[in-house]
Amino acid sequence: MTTSPVIVALDVESAAEAHALIRKLDDSASFYKVGLELYTSAGMDFVRELKALGKRVFVDLKLYDISETVRRAAAQVARSSCWR
Numbered sequence: 001m002t003t004s005p006v007i008v009a010l011d012v013e014s015a016a017e018a019h020a021l022i023r024k025l026d027d028s029a030s031f032y033k034v035g036l037e038l039y040t041s042a043g044m045d046f047v048r049e050l051k052a053l054g055k056r057v058f059v060d061l062k063l064y065d066i067s068e069t070v071r072r073a074a075a076q077v078a079r080s081s082c083w084r
Contacts, residue, residue, distance in 0.1 A: 007058055009033045015042035015049075022055075031056040047080055 008029045010018040018038055022029075032055055034047055039061060050057045059077050063070045 005031075007031045007033050009035065010038050011035055012038060013041060014038075015046045018042070018046070022050075022053075030054070031058070033058045033060050035060045036062065044076070044080060051080070 006029065008021070008025065008031065010021065010032050012018050012021065015038070018032075018034075022032070032050055034042075034050070034057060038046065039059065047057055047059060057080075059080070061073070061077065063073055065073075
């Protein structure tokens with residue numbers, strides 16, 4: 001697996017589309033961004049799948065809500081040991 005500094009944005013609607021892109025890139029990419037659209041569709045289960053494959057993951061959620069809600073949501077993402 002490469003240690004490319006490039007982060008591939010998985011800006012797609014579904015886990016199936018993201019998996020297809022990941023397969024196409026094979027070992028040429030090891031770091032992926034999961035944004036709000038994919039996260040809403042596939043959730044933390046998808047993020048955990050990427051981690052289990054040995055991929056680095058940046059969870060990019062721009063949250064604007066009640067501060068306690070944002071704090072608790074960010075804590076859930078932090079528990080996954082992904083980049084945030």
